[in-house]
Amino acid sequence: MHEARWYPTLTTLSDGKILSVSGLDDIGQLVPGKNEIYDPKTKEWTYTEEERQFPTYPALFLMQNGKVFYSGSNAGYGPDDVGRDPGVWDVETNEFTKIPGMSHPDRLETSNTVLLPPAQDERYMVIGGGGVGESRLSSEKTRLVDLKDDDPRFVDGPSLEKGTRYPQASILPNDDVLVSGGSEDYRGRSDSNILQARIYDTEKNTFKRVADPLVGRNYHSGSILLPDGRVMFFGSDSLFADKANTKPGKFEQRIEIYTPPYLYGEERPDLSGGPQTIERGGSGTFTSRAAASIDKVRLIRPSASTHVTDVDQRSIALDFETSGDRVTVTVPENRNLVQAGWYMLFVTDKNGVPSKAQWVKVP
Numbered sequence: 001m002h003e004a005r006w007y008p009t010l011t012t013l014s015d016g017k018i019l020s021v022s023g024l025d026d027i028g029q030l031v032p033g034k035n036e037i038y039d040p041k042t043k044e045w046t047y048t049e050e051e052r053q054f055p056t057y058p059a060l061f062l063m064q065n066g067k068v069f070y071s072g073s074n075a076g077y078g079p080d081d082v083g084r085d086p087g088v089w090d091v092e093t094n095e096f097t098k099i100p101g102m103s104h105p106d107r108l109e110t111s112n113t114v115l116l117p118p119a120q121d122e123r124y125m126v127i128g129g130g131g132v133g134e135s136r137l138s139s140e141k142t143r144l145v146d147l148k149d150d151d152p153r154f155v156d157g158p159s160l161e162k163g164t165r166y167p168q169a170s171i172l173p174n175d176d177v178l179v180s181g182g183s184e185d186y187r188g189r190s191d192s193n194i195l196q197a198r199i200y201d202t203e204k205n206t207f208k209r210v211a212d213p214l215v216g217r218n219y220h221s222g223s224i225l226l227p228d229g230r231v232m233f234f235g236s237d238s239l240f241a242d243k244a245n246t247k248p249g250k251f252e253q254r255i256e257i258y259t260p261p262y263l264y265g266e267e268r269p270d271l272s273g274g275p276q277t278i279e280r281g282g283s284g285t286f287t288s289r290a291a292a293s294i295d296k297v298r299l300i301r302p303s304a305s306t307h308v309t310d311v312d313q314r315s316i317a318l319d320f321e322t323s324g325d326r327v328t329v330t331v332p333e334n335r336n337l338v339q340a341g342w343y344m345l346f347v348t349d350k351n352g353v354p355s356k357a358q359w360v361k362v363p
Contacts, residue, residue, distance in 0.1 A: 001038075001045050003031050007056040007075065011311065012339050014066035016040060019091060022054045022078075030056070030078050050094035054083040057309040059113040063088070064122060064336050069147060071113035071126050072102060075307035080132040084108060086154070088147070099145060101153035107131055107139040110165040110219075112308050116202050117175040117298065117315035119337060122147040125157060125200070127179060128164035134186045138163030144205075158207045162194055166308050168223035170231045171315045173298055173346035173354035174262055175202050178210075178231055181217035188218035188238035189245060197258070210261070215254050222305030225313070227344050227357035229268075231258045262353045269294060271327070271347050271355040278360055281333040286345075286358065291322040293349040297329050299360065300344045316343075331362060338362055 005023030013019055018038040023031050033053030036045045054060075055078030059071045072086035084105070087098040102108070111129025115122075123146050131137035142157035160167070160179075167182040180197035183189075193216025198207040213233065220237035233256040238249035262268075269290035278284040288294065297318040304312040316338055318329045327347060332338055344357035 001036055002047060003034050003036065005031060007077070007307070009054075009058055009060055009309070009311070011060045011068060012062060013037070013091065014062065014336050016340065019060075019068070020045075021052075021060065022056050022058055024056065024077060048091065048094070052083070052089070052094060052096065054078070055109070057307045058083065059309055059311055061115055061124070061311055062336050062339070063147065064120075064334055066336050067091070069124070071124055072105070072108040073111040073113040073126055073129065073309070074109055075309055076109055076133070080106075099152055099154060101145075101155060102126070102143055103141045103154070103156050104129065104139040107137055109133075110308050111139070112167045112169045112310075114169045114171065114177055115314050116177065117171050118317035119314040120317055120332075125177070126154070127169055128160060128167045128182060130163070130165040130186065136185055138165050138184050140164060157205060158200075160198070160207075161196065164194055166218045166221060168217060168221060168233060168305075168308075169310070170223045170225045170303065171300060171313055172199075172225065172231075172260060173229055173300065173315075174348050174352045175296070175298070175315065176200060176260075177202065178223070178258065178260065179207075180213055180223065180233065180258070181221065183216065183218040186239070188216060188236070188249070189240060191243035193218060193238070199260070211258070213256060213258070215252060215256055217252070220251070220307070222303075222310070224303035224305055225300065225344070227359070229260065229263060229346070229354045229356065231260070232256070233258065266351045266353045268353045269347055269349045269355045271345070271358055274358060276359065276361060277363055278329075278331050279363055280331050280335060280338055283328055283330045284360070285326050285328045287325055288327050288347060288355070289325055290349055291325050291327050294320070294322060294327060294347045295350045296348045297327070298346050298348070299331065299338070300346060300357070301339070302342065302344065
């Protein structure tokens with residue numbers, strides 16, 4: 001790259017090129033809006049024609065129209081009055097259209113943003129967050145936006161019990177979202193880790209409390225959906241190890257595995273066979289003894305989780321047909337919706353129970 005970047009955000013663009021924004025330079029200063037694009041064909045980086053500045057780890061998502069949505073979520077470094085407003089960015093023209101309605105707009109640092117399933121709906125949830133830097137302010141809000149609205153604006157969703165920085169969020173195969181952990185204060189200061197977890201029902205727009213995590217998770221923590229339908233939680237980097245903030249913290253090395261309610265009780269559908277590669281617009285046939293009871297098929301991109309930022313995870317609804325013990329699925333054609341790479345293919349039955357995933361590559 002032309003710029004040294006500690007903590008960049010990388011976003012795949014409509015043409016398959018890679019946009020690199022933000023980060024700290026080689027003397028630890030925020031890169032001031034000098035964004036670059038990598039062309040995998042020429043293997044070269046070029047600056048964008050115009051500059052646009054963001055804090056570190058801005059949550060940027062490729063939209064189905066080829067533009068980029070910025071939710072306002074970020075992980076930190078940067079002035080409090082530049083690049084903090086959510087909106088839609090046309091990278092080619094550098095036009096930026098702000099999206100209004102955000103509650104607690106001054107508490108988006110260390111918030112989490114999720115593209116709610118299915119990805120086709122282009123609905124996003126921004127969860128929690130805190131004030132800029134080492135601020136003690138934190139938000140209990142969730143905010144929802146539907147980018148398919150003619151005039152999109154944020155509205156509040158169900159609230160968390162406490163103001164929450166660093167909440168972890170993972171999409172589940174049944175279209176729910178698991179939200180867990182975080183802390184009320186900066187990096188868990190004053191023993192403020194939150195040992196609570198909730199499942200968000202995307203259809204009912206409600207939270208349901210589920211089993212509490214056993215380990216506090218704040219800065220430098222993450223969560224990822226596993227191919228067997230469970231969720232792994234890892235990391236945490238508390239600034240202090242005691243409530244009085246007198247002892248230095250240690251990096252958390254314990255890993256937790258959460259088993260969602262759908263894996264208790266009903267027998268899960270099986271899924272096997274089928275191709276390992278399916279092109280956009282193409283189909284593949286898999287085998288399942290539970291084919292007749294399948295309710296939905298989801299193609300879920302694996303997570304890339306760091307610093308409360310996971311712009312890779314997305315759950316794409318696939319059209320499907322069943323015949324006997326055969327399930328034929330079809331991948332959408334839109335390359336902005338279905339970016340190239342590996343995905344976990346899940347089928348879920350009418351009881352909301354998912355299969356184990358089959359890995360499928362979209363070339």
